[in-house]
Amino acid sequence: MKILDLNGISYDYTTKAGKVHALKEATASFETGVVYAIVGRSGSGKSTLMSLMAGLDVPRDGDVRYRGESLLSMDRDRYRREHVGMIFQSYYLLPQLTAVENVELSLELANYRGNKRARAEEMLTLVGIRREQFRKRSTQFSGGEQQRIAVARAIAADPELILADEPTGNLDNENSMNIVEILTELAHRYGKCVIIITHAAEVAERADRVLRMDDGYLRAE
Amino acid sequence: MTVTASFVVRGACEQTERSLARDYIFVASLVKRSAANDFPLAEVVRCLEYPGVVAFNATLSYANGGIPEGETLLAYPSRTEGVGASVLLPEALCPIQGVENLALVYPFFSGECTVREGTGLTPRGYAGEVAEVVIPWYLAERHGIRVGDTVNRRYYSDVVGDDGYWYIPTVVVGIYETSAPDPETEDYPAYMPLAVTELDFGELQYDERVFNMSEHHKAVRADFVLEGREAFASFVAFAKERGVNFQNVNMVFNNSTYDVLASEIGNIRMIATIVWISVIVVGLGILIFFTVYLYHARDKERLLLGSLGMKRGAVRGTIALELIVLFVVFAVMGLGVGELAAEALCRTVDDTVLARASASDAVRDVTSASEFDITMPLEKNMRLRILGRDDGTEEPSLAWNRIVRLAEDELGVSRHRLFVYQTISELRKYAPPYVPTAEETMEIFTRERTAVDVIGVTDLSAFILHETSGVQNEQAIRLYVSEDFCYRDEGSLFLCRFNAGDTFFNDVSYTRFMPSMPCRSYRVVIAGTYEKNEFCSGNEVLVSMEDYHKLYSLISLTDPDYHFHRIGEVVSASH
Known part of the structure; x- marks a missing residue:
């Protein structure tokens, strides 16, 4: 089922060197239950595309639609709170919080009505964090574990769309595969739409579909 | 902390300057x-x-x-x-x-x-x-x-x-x-x-x-x-x-010690002020720098919270709130530590600079009451404190006689009872060459005398007076009497302070110790009459305060049994 549509979106920004056309009329559709990989070299516009899909920014031209509704007409903060889970290369865990508190934070912001602590622990268990580690500060975890906590945080509010920006960029191969496995399972077993932005070929290989960013253009492979 | 310390020291110096000016006895x-x-x-x-x-x-x-x-x-x-x-x-x-x-x-x-x-x-x-x-x-x-x-x-x-x-x-x-x-x-x-x-x-x-x-x-x-x-x-x-x-x-x-102390305190205050202003300027720069630095140091956190759906304004508000809390906490800590530092500084200054500056020790060591015929070191024997507390200095407890001044609408009134010893009419009876007999003399001594209450006022113009006497002697004591006064037409009276039978030990010489001396009397002029008023009537006679003091200087009334209101009560003139 289609969940996200990019309808000819373009995006520019200006640097000292001049105007940069980061995205040029990109068009694509994303469905639930599918893992997408968007690949491309550095500076090709991948992260810009992700910002636009997450509603962190708006395109110059074109339209991003979630379930047929334009993000321009939506409360994009609410869109992110309730429908999007984001994962970053550098995890972005709050160092002063424990693992379970990091996950609870997203539930708090999403106004989750259930038992937040139980939900957070459930998510941590789902991504392979042991119970005795729940109350350790995030800085006490390895990189792979921190990214798993970040995944747990992203999926805690049960979003349909998961956007992962280089989720394995800081991880070794084994941990990378673990993360990709989790993300794949989220799509295939839990019906999420997972969009992974990566430049790692082995990650792209595990995706169901691959799109390539090249000089601002988005093309399906 | 430095801001607080310098501010407190500056305030303490100002308070001390005020206390010094208030408590120092300028003589x-x-x-x-x-x-x-x-x-x-x-x-x-x-x-x-x-x-x-x-x-x-x-x-x-x-x-x-x-x-x-x-x-x-x-x-x-x-x-x-x-x-x-x-x-x-x-x-x-x-x-x-x-x-x-x-x-x-x-x-x-x-x-x-x-x-x-x-x-x-x-x-x-x-x-x-x-x-x-x-x-x-x-x-x-x-x-x-x-x-x-x-x-x-x-x-x-x-x-x-x-x-x-x-x-x-x-x-x-x-x-x-x-x-x-x-x-x-x-x-x-x-x-x-x-x-x-x-x-x-x-x-x-x-x-x-x-x-x-x-x-x-x-x-x-x-x-x-x-x-x-x-x-x-x-x-x-x-x-x-x-x-x-x-x-x-x-x-x-006696300004030397005051000048030294005031100068020392002024110097300390100026230093504290310079430090205060300097630290505020530098501190504001540091504050702005760290605020900007801390804000940007949390870019990742802002991105994360934004990605989790937190509104941009809420993110900024949260960070701003945290910065404010941090600022307040550290400001309070700074205030506390600064005050402690200021107290320590003040105590040090108090125990060193001011203690040396004060001449109190030298004054205290003086032991002879006659050493100060020429110089005048009448400083209050005090030990200054510049701590910024109310208990630093106290009001002097000296029971000195403050000068009482009358307000413009006030009328000074003093009263004293004297007695009419003799009248001009009586005196004429014994004018030379007539010599009174012993019986007549004794009769004068022992006769019950008419009491008059002498009232001195600072402003005779407050009363309606009718001049009757032509006596122009400037040194004469001039009385104004009521219309009812029995000796109204006498022109002059001789007043004394004793009635017959009073014992006046003041007037004895060491060889006799006896009430033998005739009672001295003073001739006063009846200058006119006054109309009845709230202050006097009947046998009360009115004099100017100047004449009142002339009488006062002529009669000694310091026997413990006598009461003489030297200053007198002060009442509002109702005219």
């Missing part, structure tokens, strides 16, 4: 230029007209006054018996000094002397209502005198005659002692109220020509408490303008 003193030349009390009176004088002390010079030793102290004849006893005349006397304000006499001011038993001179004594004396310890110990005992003050008067010693009873209200290690006793006199010694002096100068007592009285020293440091210069100018003879007297000030 300008008239002192004689040479030991032989006492100066007229009139010069003190002229200086008192300066509006910035809040209190004063004058020490009256009267070489012949003293308290005799031995039996004469307490051997005064009983009033009820009225019989004289023999009196020894030992040579050694405890000298008497008349003072306006005991607390401002240097030995008491500096703490060298303290009243160990009883009290100092009381307001009633200062007002001249009762004769009281504070005696030195050696006199009390030598003769077993206690507070409440009566001693006699002795004066010699060349007016009365060759053997004109006068003995006047006086109540001991206090005994003082000195902390001097080896005191020379002659430096420590007995102290009596200036008002009483003035009267004594007036009594001995008994002469109707003497009306202005202050010109005839001599003073050895006068101290004027001024409102502030800035009053010194104008006070000197005022004294010069009023004719104080600076050929005979010096005017000295």
Whole structure:
């Protein structure tokens, strides 16, 4: 089922060197239950595309639609709170919080009505964090574990769309595969739409579909 | 912390400057230029007209006054018996000094002397209502005198005659002692109220020509408490303008210690101010830098919270709130630590700079009451604190006599009862060559006399007066009487202070101790009548305050049984 549509979106920004056309009329559709990989070299516009899909920014031209509704007409903060889970290369865990508190934070912001602590622990268990580690500060975890906590945080509010920006960029191969496995399972077993932005070929290989960013253009492979 | 510390120090300095100005006793003193030349009390009176004088002390010079030793102290004849006893005349006397304000006499001011038993001179004594004396310890110990005992003050008067010693009873209200290690006793006199010694002096100068007592009285020293440091210069100018003879007297000030202290405190305050402003400027720069730095250091956190759906404004608000909380917490900590630091700094300054700057220690070490004939170190014996607390300094507890001034709409009123001793009509009956018989003389002495209440007011124009007398003698005391006054048409009256049968111990000579002297009377002129008013009627007679004081200087009323309201009540003029 289609969940996200990019309808000819373009995006520019200006640097000292001049105007940069980061995205040029990109068009694509994303469905639930599918893992997408968007690949491309550095500076090709991948992260810009992700910002636009997450509603962190708006395109110059074109339209991003979630379930047929334009993000321009939506409360994009609410869109992110309730429908999007984001994962970053550098995890972005709050160092002063424990693992379970990091996950609870997203539930708090999403106004989750259930038992937040139980939900957070459930998510941590789902991504392979042991119970005795729940109350350790995030800085006490390895990189792979921190990214798993970040995944747990992203999926805690049960979003349909998961956007992962280089989720394995800081991880070794084994941990990378673990993360990709989790993300794949989220799509295939839990019906999420997972969009992974990566430049790692082995990650792209595990995706169901691959799109390539090249000089601002988005093309399906 | 530094901001707080410098701010507190600056505030403490300001408070200390105010406290210093408030608690420091600014004294300008008239002192004689040479030991032989006492100066007229009139010069003190002229200086008192300066509006910035809040209190004063004058020490009256009267070489012949003293308290005799031995039996004469307490051997005064009983009033009820009225019989004289023999009196020894030992040579050694405890000298008497008349003072306006005991607390401002240097030995008491500096703490060298303290009243160990009883009290100092009381307001009633200062007002001249009762004769009281504070005696030195050696006199009390030598003769077993206690507070409440009566001693006699002795004066010699060349007016009365060759053997004109006068003995006047006086109540001991206090005994003082000195902390001097080896005191020379002659430096420590007995102290009596200036008002009483003035009267004594007036009594001995008994002469109707003497009306202005202050010109005839001599003073050895006068101290004027001024409102502030800035009053010194104008006070000197005022004294010069009023004719104080600076050929005979010096005017000295006690500003040296104040100036040193004020300068030190001012320097500290200026340093604190410079530090305060500098640190605020630098601190603001640091604050802005760290605020910007901390904000940008949390870019990742802002991105994360944004990705989790937190509104941008909420993210910024949260970070701003955290910064404010941090700022407040550290500001409070800084305030606390700064105050502690300031207290420590103030204490250090207090114990070092100010302690050295203060001449109090040197003043305290002075042990002789006579060492300050020329210089005038009348600083309050205080130890300054510049801690920013209210308990740093206290109001001085000296019971000095503050000068009471009348407001424009107030009328000074004093009352005293005198008696009509004789009238012009009666006097004419015995005019020469007629000589009254012994019976007639006795009749005059023993006759019940008409009482008149003399009321002195500061402003006669407040009353409706009808002048009747043509007497133009400027020195005459002029009375205004009521329409009902029985001697209204006499023109003149002779007033005295005793009724028949009164015993007047004041007027005895040492050889007789008997009420034998005829009662002195004073001729006063009936200048006119007044219309009835709320202050006087009937046998009450009205005089100007100036004439009232003339009467006051001519009659000694310092017997403890008599009451004389020297200052008088002050009432609002209702005219």
